Amino acid sequence: MSKGLLLILSGPSGVGKGRIREQLLQEMPELIFAVSATTRAPRPGEIDGVHYYFLDESEFQRRVEAGDFVEWAEVYGNRYGTPGAPIRRWLEEGKEVILEKDVQGARTLRRVFPDGVLVFILPPSQEELWRRQEGRGTEGPGEMTVRRQAAGGEVASACWYDYLVVNDDLRRAVDKVKAIITAERCRATRCLGEVQNIDRA
Amino acid sequence: MSKGLLLILSGPSGVGKGRIREQLLQEMPELIFAVSATTRAPRPGEIDGVHYYFLDESEFQRRVEAGDFVEWAEVYGNRYGTPGAPIRRWLEEGKEVILEKDVQGARTLRRVFPDGVLVFILPPSQEELWRRQEGRGTEGPGEMTVRRQAAGGEVASACWYDYLVVNDDLRRAVDKVKAIITAERCRATRCLGEVQNIDRA
Helix, strand or coil: CCCCEEEEEECCCCCCHHHHHHHHHHHCCCEEECCEEECCCCCCCCCECCCEEECCHHHHHHHHHCCCEEEEEEECCEEEEEEHHHHHHHHHCCCEEEEEECHHHHHHHHHHCCCCEEEEEECCCHHHHHHHHHHHCCCCHHHHHHHHHHHHHHHHHHHHCCEEEECCCHHHHHHHHHHHHHHHHCECCCCHHHHHHHHHC | CCCCEEEEEECCCCCCHHHHHHHHHHHCCCEEECCEEECCCCCCCCCECCCEEECCHHHHHHHHHHCCEEEEEEECCEEEEEEHHHHHHHHHCCCEEEEEECHHHHHHHHHHCCCCEEEEEECCCHHHHHHHHHHHCCCCHHHHHHHHHHHHHHHHHHHHCCEEEECCCHHHHHHHHHHHHHHHHCECCCCHHHHHHHHHC
């Protein structure tokens, strides 16, 4: 097991992963957010290199061919990729890394980083999820229908995650993810070095 | 996996398991403390049925023969046993049960309740553990030596636990165990029922 901790936040589109992740990063500044690359257009307020690396198709393709991404996928007509080298370096250095991934990407990352901790964010209900997706207002009606159809299957895939957190309330959901991070820091497989030091003392 | 949660707090004698457990029960009153039986004499302030069921040798032996204990062992010349029926009933009912066990007992319980969550409480150092054992002043010097010898091996056995918590500070240790309980409540294997309800919604 690598020294660091990789936390993968996932869940259906519109469930509120982004807001949970932002709040987590504020309250646990020791976490490193691993920024993904995408060919989709920035939403209002999104900053290149902070929320995503916004790349055009040809640059994205160049990086795919260079093997820069540990996973990449096309989702709703846009491509998303996870740069692997920085994550591997941080984990080697014992850092704690947080990733935000759609369900498809999280599934691939589980295979690339088997020690990664997968947290699935759930909506309190299917209706609430649709309401939130509409409320965001960043997608056209066609895209909405595609997202709605996908969300049913995505929720069903929660069974191969490590943890499930219902996002009924942002504060409660953030506190649960923080508890998961604290608990994972205490995992015997992660901190046996400490015990060996005590035995040698 | 049973509906409830069984948390087994363990660690070397004198490490402070009892104080952590007492604080936990105050702050999470939904937890049920599964009281063990013992043939040892009560320490000052200990109440029968609250801290232990204090039994004489013949009553303890009667219960051993009746199969009342899921595990029992002799530790430092006294016998300790864990009544099984109430724990099984609570877990069936979806309750959250906390047990405080020496290292030997915890090892047996791991086999009886494979879904149990084992938390090993560690001293910040071996010297600090000895200091705490002496500070308690409830054992004679001979018993102290036996406990000291055992503690080395007990700390080494931490590797087959789920979580390790260093008790350097009571507040910090309690917060870590609370985070572990919160995280375990979010475990996908424990709460998939919730997801199925969302899918049906």
